[in-house]
Amino acid sequence: MLNDIRAPLEQICQRVDGTFAVTVMGLDGLPVDTVHHEHVPEGTDVASLLVEYSNLISQVKRSAQMFAAGGLEELSIRSENLTTIIRTINKDYFLAIALGNHGNFGKGRYMLRVNAPKLAEIL
Amino acid sequence: MLNDIRAPLEQICQRVDGTFAVTVMGLDGLPVDTVHHEHVPEGTDVASLLVEYSNLISQVKRSAQMFAAGGLEELSIRSENLTTIIRTINKDYFLAIALGNHGNFGKGRYMLRVNAPKLAEIL
Numbered sequence: 001m002l003n004d005i006r007a008p009l010e011q012i013c014q015r016v017d018g019t020f021a022v023t024v025m026g027l028d029g030l031p032v033d034t035v036h037h038e039h040v041p042e043g044t045d046v047a048s049l050l051v052e053y054s055n056l057i058s059q060v061k062r063s064a065q066m067f068a069a070g071g072l073e074e075l076s077i078r079s080e081n082l083t084t085i086i087r088t089i090n091k092d093y094f095l096a097i098a099l100g101n102h103g104n105f106g107k108g109r110y111m112l113r114v115n116a117p118k119l120a121e122i123l
Numbered sequence: 124m125l126n127d128i129r130a131p132l133e134q135i136c137q138r139v140d141g142t143f144a145v146t147v148m149g150l151d152g153l154p155v156d157t158v159h160h161e162h163v164p165e166g167t168d169v170a171s172l173l174v175e176y177s178n179l180i181s182q183v184k185r186s187a188q189m190f191a192a193g194g195l196e197e198l199s200i201r202s203e204n205l206t207t208i209i210r211t212i213n214k215d216y217f218l219a220i221a222l223g224n225h226g227n228f229g230k231g232r233y234m235l236r237v238n239a240p241k242l243a244e245i246l
Binding site: 041043044045046048049052053056059060063064066067068069070071072073074075076077078079080081082084106 | 171175183189190194202207
């Protein structure tokens with residue numbers, strides 16, 4: 001199973017300029033698989049940041065459902081040094097990319113949107 | 124002051140297809156000014172959703188700073204019926220747009236990026 005997950009992650013890294021890492025993670029913050037790509041700016045801890053962000057997802061989901069905005073599809077967070085895009089795979093897992101702000105945000109969103117359904121078939 | 128704030132909000136509504144509302148809000152969840160535009164899907168409560176999301180911002184800011192991702196610039200949340208883009212104005216205020224998923228996401232991001240510095244001069 002891990003091989004099937006790894007292939008789309010590697011493809012995303014290769015196709016999206018400026019990618020630091022791509023990961024499949026549980027909503028509990030446990031990573032299923034991660035592929036690291038470009039060198040991350042010194043001091044930036046992408047892995048810990050993603051775990052931290054995973055805590056937010058449940059909260060955002062709850063708020064969105066409460067006010068009839070519907071199920072959460074995508075969450076993106078742009079900070080000074082790093083942009084993170086998170087895409088829901090199913091109720092337990094999400095796919096996330098961390099990229100530099102020189103990276104291609106639109107391509108990142110596109111690649112997650114295309115690959116999330118493929119991963120949903122596996123997970 | 125409120126007139127100076129209202130003008131950019133109206134401009135964003137007019138320029139971004141599919142906009143439900145544009146707002147300037149404090150990080151405490153208190154809206155400074157809001158312009159409503161297209162009709163919102165029944166049952167969706169954009170105003171309450173934005174207050175709810177404002178609670179997230181402080182959390183995201185803390186996480187991003189903790190792991191050296193830098194200051195928060197933009198947060199976007201796409202749900203089934205609604206996309207929200209939030210842009211930091213300064214440490215106390217943010218600018219947000221709620222738009223339908225038929226709306227122009229890229230144009231929305233662009234208009235917030237351009238207008239946030241103008242609002243920062245006023246607030």
